[in-house]
Amino acid sequence: MTTTYIAILASKGLEHPPTETDIRALGAVWSRGRRVWMAPDETADAIRVLLTGRAACSDCGAPSHGYERCPDCRRGVITGARGR
């Protein structure tokens, strides 16, 4: 079984920045060269929430897994309803 790693960029100026220990506990690895966290597929959503401080969709408030918008609202953006 192979684990896929996803690059996640930490947001700057978070009110409650996560500790490196918290992020590593979820299996993430710091990529010195790329200056991003590499998060395993299984815990990537949780790590993304920690690193970006975004837990809820800015449009509808549904869980957004660390993205600005939830999957439904992102789909809306892609299919033409232009947001910010």
Ligand SMILES: [Zn+2]
């Ligand atoms: Zn939404």
